[in-house]
Amino acid sequence: MDMNQYLDVFVEESREHLQSINEHMLRLENEPNEKSIVNDIFRSAHTLKGMSATMGYEDLANLTHKMENVLDALRQEQIGVTSDVIDVLFESVDHLEAMVESIIEGGDGKRDVSKTVAILNRIENGEDSSEQSKETFVSEGTNGLDEFQRSVILESIEQGFHPLSVKIALDKNCILKAARVYMIFEVIEQVAEVIHSNPSVNELEQEQFDLDFTVNLLTKLDSEELEARIGKVSEIDSVHISRLNIEATAEPQSESAATTEVETKESNTKGSNTKDSKAAASSTKPNAGNKTIRVNIQRLDQLMNLFEELVIDRGRLETIAKELKHTDLNETVEHMTRLSGDLQDSLLTMRMVPIDQVFNRFPRMIRSLAKDLGKKVNLEIEGGETELDRTVIDEIGDPLVHLLRNSVDHGIERPDKRKSNGKGSEGTISLVAYHSGNHVYIEITDDGGGINREMVLKKAIENGIVNPSSASEMKDEEVYQLLFASGFSTAETVSDISGRGVGLDVVKSKIESIGGQIGVTSDPGQGSKFSIQLPLTMSILSVMLVTSGEETYAIPLSNIVESAIIAKADILNAHRQHVIDFRGKVVPLVSLKEVLDISGEQDDDDYISVVVARKGDKMAALVVDSFIGQQEVVLKPLGDYLTNIFAISGATILGNGQVALILDCNDLIK
């Protein structure tokens, strides 16, 4: 059977599962007692095993199978979660990732994993963590409930659920016990949340029980109603329902303060069971998620192109309708205009993806980086649900990797140094994304040593970026901006992580190339913060349309300070360059006609129209013939044939079907 047609799906899903394993592993490291996490990892590994076996990738299947065994042992609490276990599991994930990568590149996904497998085998047999496992056995609760399950129960009592223990005995003559159990569970799961069963679900399914079994569950129904519902299943001998006694299940050593607190809360909320029943379910079940389908981005681009054609035709229709002054036609066209506006919004939101996709890979990266450098770093991520256009998402990954590496390497100090500075030995890097207005902000903050002003200046003077005489007068912000200058690196010694000549200047230019900006602030001794501002989307741009001669150009609004009409008499001369006095600042005049070789006569009007544009804190007044107005346009690339065109960053298609070029103010302002 030809499997190639499934390869895409396989690759895509494997990546997702690997990502999910990675995330859950990191969580497990912090919360080793959370059994639900082990379950999540197990599920992903299990699916991965099944998929790779079907596709014929034996090595992948074998390794995941070994992982599964270890995970199962963790689940059964035969072994404990130790750093050894975590390390070898991470190692396995690394192998798996490498295998999947090799498959993507057309390889066979083969890889020597015998060492890792050997360690997995050893762990599975409990050779080096026997003590740990005993401990976990002891800590197990009396009713077969672990700590996690107990906490879920306590939580849900507050929300008006009854924890019940249901003992069901099947009829002696029952033939298909497993089927009966399945039906009973069906009934129960409609009205209740099953926390635990004795014997376990697995054993029940395999008919490894006598005639009775116990299910602990959470429900809002009272016991009579539940009994009546279960009783409807035939071939049941008896149903005994009793209230699950949490106090009894609580561990003797658990602090009594916690229990009493819960009790009082319980009495407070008893009367008002208004909370949504799903809230409790969500704590036990991970989000079921909305239904989604995968669409190739090219298809969306195609749709967008078709849509733009529609917009162009709409523009034509509008003109025709205006000329004809036909009421019905006018109304139809107006309606169509509204519809296509909504359609455009839908199309654009379709291209939006949560930035999680990029953030997801960072915890692993920081973990291994910190290990390599002998530092302790805690990465906090916020706002992963913030959405950005797919094209921006694709571009932003590398700069963020660079900045995060920079923070770990230069920002966070070594544990001993942190301690001597009176900080905790573990440094914190926070990665935050949020929306504001038409922009998305991403901030990377570390609580490290901050930027050393003197060192930056020293380097900058050495590299000839800064004149020594002016150095002392520079403001802190100006000094920090030097970090982004090309050929600048503060690393004293070249390390693996940074200082290889790929500096922050590359980060800056990359971010600027997707229409963003980057800034840095720092508080010596307390840490530094890099903030990135990004446009929501790269494909839609707010511009001002201007004309010069016969030609129309679009200037991005983000570059525009102001548009103005000034008297020719106010033009001054400085260094053989025309300048104007713009709000107290001397701003050079740049004639679009001259720099872009536009044909057409300079008109003899006493006034000229200018667009004051800026690049950083430098400004220039672009002389145009007239303003058409502000408009949202769809950004189109000029393609690979016309690359690096002076002062042109792209093109757009106007309502009349014509192409207008988008000016790149960075080239026009010197």
Added chain:
Amino acid sequence: MSDIKTVEKEMKAIVFQLKDEEYGVDVHQVKSIERIQEITRVPRTPSFVKGVINLRGIVTPIINLRSRFDIEEADYTEDTRIVIVHANDLEVGMIVDSANDVIDVPVDSVEPAPEVVGGISAEYLEGVAKLERRLLILLNLEKVLNPEEIIALRQVKENNE
């Protein structure tokens, strides 16, 4: 020798006119043939780059094939066409005097191009096909549409300024 040539005995070529000569490009490299339309000039590009057009939502660069080959430009007429071709992963429109034919070219009728044909240097040519009563000059689009040449030309221009 290569087996491909013995298998593919014929190629289909789109034929177009440039001044007095007939030229051909492989039909697989031609996406469409368009009438002349509004072209937006792109400043500071070599003179044979006429600008860009809106080709059903895609901004497509247009070159004038006459001036690309240093033949004097002619006014656009009813017959003027833009042949949209792709090569080197690029999509470019070429302005030609007229385009109205598709013919089968037997592969064995193609001969290497002489040094100069109609003023075009041989590096832009795939070869010359001798058909019964016509001579068809086959273009090597990879060479004709080499973007690096644009950059090189621009630098020459800037240095002269």
